[in-house]
C-alpha cells in the first residue's frame with residue numbers, strides 16, 4: 058500500500074478490523090501512516106478505547122454495521138430481538154426529535170466523531186440515512202445510547218469463518 062501511495066495511485070491508506078494491538082504494531086514500522094481505520098461499531102459495541110487509540114494516532118474512524126444487529130439477522134448471526142432500534146432510549150430520542158430510530162443511531166455515530174456507512178437496498182431509507190445533519194442529540198441522550206454497550210460483536214471471523222469457509226481464523230481473542 059505504501060508503494061501504491063508513492064506511485065501516486067493511492068491517496069491515503071486505510072486499515073480495517075484492526076484492534077489497538079495491531080495499530081501499535083503497524084504504527085511502529087509504517088513509513089506512511091494510515092489515514093483511516095474501519096471497524097464494527099454501534100451502540101452495542103462502542104469500542105471507546107480503540108476510538109481513543111485511533112485519535113492518539115490521528116486516524117479517522119469509520120463505523121461499519123452502524124445500525125447494529127440488523128444486517129446479521131438474515132445471516133443467522135444475530136437474533137431478531139437484538140435490534141438496537143428497538144431500545145427504549147433510542148425510541149425516546151426518536152420521538153423527541155420526530156426522527157426515526159435509525160436516524161438517531163446514525164446521528165449518535167456521527168456525533169461521537171466516527172463516519173458511518175449504513176447499507177440499505179431501499180431508496181426511501183437511503184434518503185432517511187443521509188438526513189442526519191439538521192438535528193442534535195443531547196449529552197444525556199448520547200450517554201444513554203453509549204450505555205447500551207455490551208461488547209456485542211456481530212462480525213467475528215473467529216466465529217463465522219469456520220462454518221462458512223472451514224477455516225479457523227480468529228482476529229479477536
Ligand SMILES: NC(=O)c1ccc[n+]([C@@H]2O[C@H](COP(=O)([O-])OP(=O)(O)OC[C@H]3O[C@@H](n4cnc5c(N)ncnc54)[C@H](OP(=O)(O)O)[C@@H]3O)[C@@H](O)[C@H]2O)c1
Pocket residue numbers: 073074095120121122123124125127128129157159160174175176177178179182185186212
Ligand atoms: N470492513 C468490514 O469488515 C465490513 C464488515 C461488514 C460490513 N461492512 C460494510 O459496512 C456497511 C454497512 O454494514 P451492514 O450492512 O453490515 O450494516 P448496517 O448498515 O448497520 O445495516 C444494514 C441493515 O439495516 C437495514 N436498514 C438500513 N437502513 C435502515 C433504516 N433506515 N431503518 C431500518 N433498517 C434499515 C438494512 O435493510 P434494507 O437493505 O432492507 O434497508 C440492512 O438489513 C456496508 O457497506 C458493508 O460493506 C464492512
